[in-house]
């Protein structure tokens with residue numbers, strides 16, 4: 001009702017904010033150029049072309065190739081182990097030197113300061129899939145990958161608390177010197193290193209600098225795009241995050257994103273040994289050498305509950321594709337004498353009483369593995385004992401099949417409970433759908 | 435009770451028979467030689483040695499090697515498509531020429547006549563895992579593989595109806611001429627064929643004859659041994675039959691044995707395209723060329739029920755490893771005023787009311803991702819609206835975790851149902867364990 005809706009909006013931060021806060025008009029083909037964030041757009045759109053130009057015009061030196069890969073991992077880990085798991089989620093504690101190291105490396109990934117990054121990311125977790133999520137997956141894969149950086153945001157992201165970060169000296173230091181640090185770590189350092197050590201200034205700039213940056217950028221972007229589309233939801237499916245090995249592979253282990261959104265304070269993304277999460281291993285290494293402590297793990301019991309709930313949901317869905325037998329309430333109730341009379345009628349039906357239900361076995365009797373005659377001899381009688389082991393201890397499939405032939409319930413006093421007890425391994429089963 | 439037990443035995447064919455029918459004494463280290471079935475034991479124990487002798491003393495001719503493999507498949511299919519799926523289970527109908535073909539090929543596998551084989555096999559299905567099963571898996575893997583053939587049976591197998599087979603002329607013809615047919619197809623024919631066509635009498639005898647026979651024998655035996663031990667039970671686990679790819683591989687597709695025992699009248703053993711069941715494909719081929727008809731399939735709905743039941747069972751087992759939250763009945767009921775008083779006490783507990791339950795969040799508040807302050811501000815108040823989206827729309831893990839902190843139920847009039855309704859994608863969830 002209208003009143004309930006108003007009440008909901010009043011009592012829901014997201015609904016209330018979306019309704020009351022202003023937003024910019026949608027980006028369209030005719031107005032897009034007014035809404036472009038030109039500095040970011042230029043950087044992000046040009047860098048692949050610069051990288052391509054470099055690729056086609058620069059000779060490969062194996063030392064530079066190796067360093068490019070190393071630099072990709074190091075600056076990437078700055079984001080995953082630093083910005084993401086340490087600063088945005090506080091999933092472990094780090095000694096000051098480690099914080100500086102991660103902040104400096106992450107600057108080389110050119111993704112803004114830790115403070116800016118974590119603020120947006122906290123909003124992403126707090127308002128996942130709503131319009132207060134700065135990179136909501138509901139706005140399409142292009143938008144969540146890179147569109148949200150190329151265009152000015154239509155709304156302020158939802159509030160998120162970053163008082164811990166504004167009190168953190170290391171984060172503030174990086175925030176102040178971000179531009180210098182980023183420029184130095186992204187371009188100057190790799191160029192100088194390759195130049196001074198093995199004379200490959202050009203390769204250092206184009207490969208370890210620009211090309212590597214393209215990869216690091218799109219690797220991180222994939223956490224917002226791919227990780228919200230590809231794969232399955234073993235822990236919760238209320239929102240878009242998904243688990244997938246491919247996403248993990250291209251994001252240094254951030255690809256078990258369904259787990260991560262469900263348990264964001266856990267320093268791990270992957271739990272199983274065969275899942276790829278090198279960032280987790282790195283954090284464990286930091287701990288072993290005394291630079292990290294208090295690695296947070298969500299209680300295993302609650303993680304299992306997520307799994308349980310999702311399997312139960314899938315099973316329920318599966319169950320709905322199955323036709324189940326009719327229960328007592330859907331069937332007419334008749335007396336044993338009525339059953340005997342009906343069984344005598346020559347109306348094409350073949351009626352057999354088993355375990356309180358009367359079954360019409362006319363469509364089945366000819367294909368009965370135990371033969372036609374055995375069933376025939378029980379028409380109009382109670383075949384419970386015979387069916388439950390007196391003649392043959394039928395398997396579960398036979399019980400299930402039998403239940404589908406129910407046509408009535410018989411009001412009678414037969415007590416067969418004792419037959420359902422075990423006696424050694426000669427076990428008379430309880431029909432699953434009694 | 436004693437009475438119930440007697441009643442059970444009276445009403446259960448297997449229990450009754452085991453009690454009343456005589457059995458031979460168990461085979462032991464001191465009496466075993468009296469109980470050996472010497473003809474069968476001699477054949478089965480000698481053949482591997484004859485085969486080994488042949489292997490080390492006979493030159494390989496590629497034609498003989500190829501024919502040996504072909505002959506293994508042909509005589510093997512005689513058993514799987516013939517003895518087993520056609521004669522024992524009547525899972526399809528075959529034209530007379532096909533019946534003769536299968537009976538003659540199967541004779542080359544030296545496993546007794548179709549009538550003898552099917553009679554024992556029907557008892558195996560009807561009395562699976564009991565002492566009336568001629569190769570009960572409960573007697574150990576050696577017994578069910580080959581022991582039951584080497585020693586005289588301790589008991590008569592349980593009754594099984596084979597009137598259809600005693601009326602079948604083709605089966606009776608094979609039964610009468612079984613020894614001649616077996617000797618001819620197992621040894622004479624392969625020897626002559628390899629000898630007359632490419633001069634390799636010796637190879638024909640040792641490889642296509644004896645060595646092949648060893649493989650065919652143990653292949654079939656594996657259906658009674660391996661198929662009752664190795665693998666899992668996707669359809670029913672009351673009895674020992676199991677599904678496994680390896681068993682399928684060594685038995686021409688008879689390795690999906692859990693399925694087969696549950697749905698013995700189905701001409702298939704494997705349902706999925708990636709499962710190995712060449713016997714099924716052969717029967718389909720027979721149908722395509724007009725030699726077979728009426729291929730029986732168990733209703734898909736009942737097959738799915740088997741799957742559903744086993745998954746549900748596994749899920750229930752999984753559920754029992756999880757600690758679930760306390761429900762209403764396990765918690766004290768207090769008034770809102772009492773709650774307010776308790777919350778004011780300085781007893782180390784931090785009490786917050788959410789969705790009708792009072793929670794002690796003292797162990798959690800410091801690691802709350804939303805911070806200590808937000809929870810603090812709701813102590814002694816009703817935080818339902820805040821928790822359900824008023825401040826933050828908590829994820830499912832948060833709801834599960836919250837439920838574990840329940841310490842009491844609050845008698846109060848707060849109505850939050852309307853918050854659980856959906857409004858667009860801003861969805862306030864119902865806690866799964868409300």
Ligand code: HEM
Nearest residue numbers: 361369370374375383386391392394395398402556559560
């Ligand atoms: C009326 C509904 C019945 C249904 C739906 C039914 C169904 C089945 C099914 C599916 C099988 C094969 C699976 C298994 O071995 O457990 C079977 C076998 C058998 N049934 Fe029934 N049955 C019915 C009634 C009876 C009755 C009343 C008797 C005995 C008086 C009987 C005697 C047997 C015997 C002896 C076998 C074993 C056949 C063999 O493996 O040689 N059945 N039945």
Ligand code: HEM
Nearest residue numbers: 122125126795803804808809817820825826828829832836
């Ligand atoms: C008392 C029991 C509570 C428990 C067990 C709890 C649990 C959690 C958990 C597990 C999260 C992280 C997962 C998620 O984002 O949904 C979270 C986040 C949050 N909670 Fe709570 N919460 C509680 C109470 C509250 C209350 C009363 C408030 C508000 C008044 C609140 C506000 C928040 C906020 C704002 C976040 C988002 C933090 C962020 O992502 O930046 N929580 N809570």
Ligand SMILES: [Fe+2]
Nearest residue numbers: 223224241257
């Ligand atoms: Fe995400």
Ligand SMILES: [Fe+2]
Nearest residue numbers: 121125260264
């Ligand atoms: Fe995150």
Ligand SMILES: [Fe+2]
Nearest residue numbers: 657658675691
């Ligand atoms: Fe079996």
Ligand SMILES: [Fe+2]
Nearest residue numbers: 555559694698
């Ligand atoms: Fe069988």
